[in-house]
Amino acid sequence: xxxxxxxxxxxxxxxxxxxxxxxxxxxxxxxxxxxxxxxxxxxxxxxxxxxxxxxxxxxxxxxxxxxxxxxxxxxxxxxxxxxxxxxxxxxxxxxxxxxxxxxxxxxxxxxxxxxxxxxxxxxxxxx
Numbered sequence: 546x547x548x549x550x551x552x553x554x555x556x557x558x559x560x561x562x563x564x565x566x567x568x569x570x571x572x573x574x575x576x577x578x579x580x581x582x583x584x585x586x587x588x589x590x591x592x593x594x595x596x597x598x599x600x601x602x603x604x605x606x607x608x609x610x611x612x613x614x615x616x617x618x619x620x621x622x623x624x625x626x627x628x629x630x631x632x633x634x635x636x637x638x639x640x641x642x643x644x645x646x647x648x649x650x651x652x653x654x655x656x657x658x659x660x661x662x663x664x665x666x667x668x669x670x671x672x
Contacts, residue, residue, distance in 0.1 A: 547572040547661045551641050554666030557631055565626040565666060567641030572661070575599060575619040578649035580659055581626045583637035583668075590640070594626060595652030604652055609635075631670045638665040 549572070553565040567579065580595040594615040595604045603615055614627040624641060642659035644652075653659070 546570075547643075549641055549643060549661055549663035551639060551663040551666040554639060554668045556669045556671065558672050559631060559633060559670055561631050561670070562627070562629045563631065563668060565628065565639055565641075565668075567624045567626075567663060569622050569643070572622075572643065574622050574624055574643065575617055576647050578644045578646070578652040578658075579615075579617075579624045580642045580644075580652060580654070580656070581613075581615060581624075582640045582642060582656055583635075584640070584665075585634075585637040588637075590656055592654035592656065593639075595654060596624065597652045598647070598649045602651055604654055606654065628668070631668075633670045635668060636670050637668060639668050640665045 548570045581593050584590040596615045612630045616625050641663045643661045645660035
């Protein structure tokens with residue numbers, strides 16, 4: 546049974562940093578494309594980063610480019626999202642997701658490309 550678990554969320558002041566983790570059981574993350582998404586109250590879920598299988602390519606929308614970094618630690622079967630220079634508008638529940646294809650050469654900012662989802666972790670940026 547595939548299970549993704551996010552952790553690392555919390556309350557941080559504007560300008561601060563957080564590192565989110567996405568850990569998997571029953572699933573080898575580095576064989577799959579992984580996406581990070583977020584959903585703020587009253588808003589649609591949006592992609593904030595993704596990484597292809599084996600880490601060959603990454604994607605960031607303009608809203609987080611230069612502030613967020615996605616990475617893998619294959620030994621720990623974990624994908625990270627390092628978030629720096631956080632802004633109040635980054636406040637949301639953050640989810641990681643994995644596609645069900647092996648050795649994806651790219652990754653996707655479309656949530657419908659992902660088959661497996663974690664339960665989410667809350668990130669609140671506020672003074």
